[in-house]
Amino acid sequence: MDEEGKIEQEKRDEDVVNRNSTHVWLNVPSTSANLVGVCNTETICREDFMGSGTSHSSAPMVDSFGRELWSRACDPPFENFGYCEASALNNSNISDPSGNRRIGPASFRSDGGWNPLPPMLKGGLYALNPPNMLPGSFCVPQFPTDSGFIERAARFSCFSGGNFGSLVNPFSIPENIGHYPVGPGPMDVFLSNCVKLGSELNVEAAEDVEMASKEGTSLGCTQENGEKDACIMMSRDAAEQGVGLSSNDSDEGESCGNRGGQANTPIANNAGGEGSSKEVGLRKRKRNNGKEAGGDKNKEAQGVGKNGGESQRKVEHPGSTSCKGTEKSDKRGAQAADPPKGDYIHIRARRGQATNSHSLAERVRREKISERMKLLQDLVPGCSKVTGKAVMLDEIINYVQSLQRQVEFLSMKLATVNPRIDSNIEGLLAKDMMMPRAGPSTLGFSPEMTAAYPQMHLLPPGLVPPDAVRRAIHGQTASSLPRARDHPQNLGRKGMKFKQEGKKKKKRKKRKTKKKKKKKKKKEGDSRD
Amino acid sequence: MMHNPSKVRQKIMKKWIMGLRSCSSSHENLSLSERRWIIKLSADLALASVRNGSRRWSRAIIEEASRNPDNKGLIQRMLGSGCDYRSPCLIPREGRSDGNGAGHVTKSMWVATSSKKIVKRCRRARRSNGRAPRRNEAASIAKRLVKKRTQLLKDFVPGGQDMDDVSLIEETLDYIVWLRAQVDVMRALAHSLPATTSI
Numbered sequence: 001m002d003e004e005g006k007i008e009q010e011k012r013d014e015d016v017v018n019r020n021s022t023h024v025w026l027n028v029p030s031t032s033a034n035l036v037g038v039c040n041t042e043t044i045c046r047e048d049f050m051g052s053g054t055s056h057s058s059a060p061m062v063d064s065f066g067r068e069l070w071s072r073a074c075d076p077p078f079e080n081f082g083y084c085e086a087s088a089l090n091n092s093n094i095s096d097p098s099g100n101r102r103i104g105p106a107s108f109r110s111d112g113g114w115n116p117l118p119p120m121l122k123g124g125l126y127a128l129n130p131p132n133m134l135p136g137s138f139c140v141p142q143f144p145t146d147s148g149f150i151e152r153a154a155r156f157s158c159f160s161g162g163n164f165g166s167l168v169n170p171f172s173i174p175e176n177i178g179h180y181p182v183g184p185g186p187m188d189v190f191l192s193n194c195v196k197l198g199s200e201l202n203v204e205a206a207e208d209v210e211m212a213s214k215e216g217t218s219l220g221c222t223q224e225n226g227e228k229d230a231c232i233m234m235s236r237d238a239a240e241q242g243v244g245l246s247s248n249d250s251d252e253g254e255s256c257g258n259r260g261g262q263a264n265t266p267i268a269n270n271a272g273g274e275g276s277s278k279e280v281g282l283r284k285r286k287r288n289n290g291k292e293a294g295g296d297k298n299k300e301a302q303g304v305g306k307n308g309g310e311s312q313r314k315v316e317h318p319g320s321t322s323c324k325g326t327e328k329s330d331k332r333g334a335q336a337a338d339p340p341k342g343d344y345i346h347i348r349a350r351r352g353q354a355t356n357s358h359s360l361a362e363r364v365r366r367e368k369i370s371e372r373m374k375l376l377q378d379l380v381p382g383c384s385k386v387t388g389k390a391v392m393l394d395e396i397i398n399y400v401q402s403l404q405r406q407v408e409f410l411s412m413k414l415a416t417v418n419p420r421i422d423s424n425i426e427g428l429l430a431k432d433m434m435m436p437r438a439g440p441s442t443l444g445f446s447p448e449m450t451a452a453y454p455q456m457h458l459l460p461p462g463l464v465p466p467d468a469v470r471r472a473i474h475g476q477t478a479s480s481l482p483r484a485r486d487h488p489q490n491l492g493r494k495g496m497k498f499k500q501e502g503k504k505k506k507k508r509k510k511r512k513t514k515k516k517k518k519k520k521k522k523k524e525g526d527s528r529d
Numbered sequence: 530m531m532h533n534p535s536k537v538r539q540k541i542m543k544k545w546i547m548g549l550r551s552c553s554s555s556h557e558n559l560s561l562s563e564r565r566w567i568i569k570l571s572a573d574l575a576l577a578s579v580r581n582g583s584r585r586w587s588r589a590i591i592e593e594a595s596r597n598p599d600n601k602g603l604i605q606r607m608l609g610s611g612c613d614y615r616s617p618c619l620i621p622r623e624g625r626s627d628g629n630g631a632g633h634v635t636k637s638m639w640v641a642t643s644s645k646k647i648v649k650r651c652r653r654a655r656r657s658n659g660r661a662p663r664r665n666e667a668a669s670i671a672k673r674l675v676k677k678r679t680q681l682l683k684d685f686v687p688g689g690q691d692m693d694d695v696s697l698i699e700e701t702l703d704y705i706v707w708l709r710a711q712v713d714v715m716r717a718l719a720h721s722l723p724a725t726t727s728i
Contacts (some may be wrong), residue, residue: 393678
């Protein structure tokens with residue numbers, strides 16, 4: 001898509017725009033790159049809609065929507081943007097009263113499920129605004145990664161990721177988890193996507209989006225590009241759902257946090273939020289199941305994307321072809337589309353399905369399994385785009401294996417460190433309580449920093465010499481910590497080295513450790529024999 | 530799951546170091562492999578004890594470790610004196626829905642799963658007798674793959690042998706989270722210690 005295409009669309013949809021007389025804006029710098037980027041956004045949007053088999057009537061909606069996205073530059077209040085979007089999408093609903101429910105992002109139920117939307121949009125767009133305020137050229141965003149990225153950010157710490165797994169397929173956009181947009185550029189685009197995708201979530205997830213975008217806001221508001229990186233890192237971390245962070249990501253996130261001093265507190269809050277939010281997300285998910293069981297369709301009016309909507313409809317209209325298709329694929333076992341969530345309380349036999357109690361139970365069991373698999377998908381890094389039980393299990397096995405190997409390697413390493421295990425323990429306890437940086441890979445790091453300090457008093461007084469504790473608190477190097485015995489000469493140097501290492505080295509180390517531990521294992525096996 | 534990761538990690542660290550101390554005081558001259566074994570064992574036990582036996586894998590770790598008579602002393606020291614691995618001291622403090630004791634779970638679950646397997650086998654035999662040529666090769670292949678991998682996973686997750694799929698995945702979930710915590714703790718220790726080698 002280039003600017004010419006954009007101009008054509010402008011002319012075509014002028015009437016549509018006129019109809020939507022709300023003040024639309026997007027603080028879009030008039031660089032062509034950005035326009036291209038946004039055009040890409042719009043194009044792919046339309047492709048999505050098209051791809052989902054919608055009629056062309058959705059296209060004007062998209063055009064107007066997209067057009068309004070980038071038609072105005074530097075216009076005032078961003079609140080209107082939310083309304084514009086809402087109105088644009090409302091138009092789509094109006095124009096498609098039959099409800100082309102197969103529209104991906106626009107699969108809103110026409111029964112007035114809009115109410116929860118504006119606040120969420122507001123939240124999202126509040127986040128949208130500050131980055132746009134900043135000058136500078138935006139790099140061309142990679143939309144596919146953004147959508148997947150946003151999707152993950154949207155389901156940040158919310159285990160209703162079951163619906164997100166299904167979201168991936170309708171978009172049929174290849175995701176690349178390894179690619180994260182770095183830099184200030186994609187911020188506005190992906191937040192807008194966040195908003196778009198977020199509208200598909202159910203209410204709880206929408207709250208999470210708001211939370212995520214607010215976090216992004218709090219981070220983005222403080223400073224400029226450096227902070228933006230932190231923001232993006234945080235969002236990325238959020239996208240990985242906290243627990244799902246590999247140490248690499250968390251390392252970078254932490255380094256970003258260290259870079260921007262002001263970011264630490266919001267990151268701390270957010271990380272803490274992330275830490276607890278996994279649980280919250282779990283609880284929310286379980287509640288969500290209960291809700292579905294209750295059949296509260298209006299509450300989930302926003303739908304959860306195609307599959308979510310389908311699952312609702314399946315209970316109501318078992319005759320839909322999509323459900324049949326899903327059932328067939330379900331029977332195949334390793335299928336691409338995840339089966340819809342089971343209703344624990346009230347199970348209905350779908351069309352083409354045996355009403356045998358055994359098969360019902362089978363189906364429930366299968367759905368349980370798929371739910372859990374989705375949870376695991378969020379946990380294991382690099383698995384969100386993987387669908388199918390066999391591949392997922394493969395990844396899980398590899399991950400568990402690698403973790404166990406890491407444990408073995410680390411124990412090996414520790415065994416070689418010092419012949420006298422207990423000699424360092426006094427200093428160690430003090431040091432390690434003060435060194436939460438070393439192990440940040442799960443669930444945020446800043447909570448540790450703050451939580452570590454109060455823990456000091458819990459240590460038995462005999463174990464830790466008070467001087468050591470005091471010095472450790474004040475961040476002294478290892479060399480200053482008194483050791484009962486065995487002062488290795490290079491202790492000071494190594495201590496400094498470790499402290500100043502930073503996360504990149506740890507990353508490299510982690511990669512090396514995996515290779516090393518295999519060698520060491522072999523060595524050890526030989527020595528044992 | 531993990532309410533406060535930092536606290537959890539500190540707990541693991543403390544228990545681990547406690548175990549190491551108690552162990553090293555009794556054994557003075559240890560070979561490298563023995564040291565490694567002790568370190569790993571105490572780390573695993575620390576992890577399992579912090580998890581408090583509310584999960585099968587934690588109980589399984591402790592059971593496995595206690596099968597070796599050499600480890601009994603360490604186990605007792607780490608988990609509290611007078612606490613036998615078979616005894617209900619491993620009963621979960623956190624309220625799990627099944628809320629079973631350590632030893633009971635194993636047997637009952639084993640019985641349940643083995644009986645399920647028998648039933649499945651019979652059903653399969655009955656079905657396959659009257660079946661026409663396989664219509665869906667892909668599905669069967671997929672199922673076979675899944676089964677193979679499930680079995681592999683059962684090998685990796687401690688205590689996963691006698692579990693059905695659903696609970697296996699739950700256990701794996703939990704296990705992964707806590708295993709990560711353990712790795713963090715160990716890595717923190719490894720980084721903070723000076724890297725002197727002594728062999």
